[in-house]
Amino acid sequence: EVQLVESGGGLVQPGGSLRLSCAASGFSFSSCAMSWVRQAPGKGLEWVSLISGSSGNTYYIDSVKGRFTISRDNSKSTVYLQMNSLGADDTAVYYCAKDRSDFGDFDVDSWGQGTLVTVSS
């Protein structure tokens, strides 16, 4: 059974940083691209970032480029999202998601339970 467990969310002041982690199990982690998708309170879903399985190629939406960094440690079956220069617009539940393919074509078949990031003074 696929399991994705996020951690690292919390309350942070504007301009601050957080590092999210997602521990994966139940599948061949290095063979699957991984993504972070967020959902602001009461709003819809927004793709934030993706990292491919073996090559480590990355994708970011424009609004987080230069501020967020996605990475993975295949030896630990864990994907990370380093978030810097956080603003109120980044307040959301952040979901870790597993892609069907190695290279990643935004075809997600499993999601974690999410971790809440709140940016507020």
Add this chain to the structure above:
Amino acid sequence: DIQMTQSPSSLSASVGDRVTITCRASQSINNYLNWYQQKPGKAPKLLISGASSLQSGVPSRFSGSGSGTEFTLTISSLQPEDFATYYCQQRFSTPPTFGQGAKVEIK
């Protein structure tokens, strides 16, 4: 960016009703369209990929159709556990984008 527009944004229906949700893309996305179900406080769940392929374990009362710019999700006989918000998502081009959601409520 490709805009995905769902209609209706919300609907009220009764158990046993047939429900249809439409998703329109601002340009052709072939069949690169997924449907997700999300219940309050929970993560989305993949129902249908490739516009019409039902995921393993998803009840057969769910079906998807369409290609190009217009797609539909149909629930043939609404069950109590189906009351949720449904999202379409295109993966034809970056950035991948979601519809705004369609909330199915109890009548």
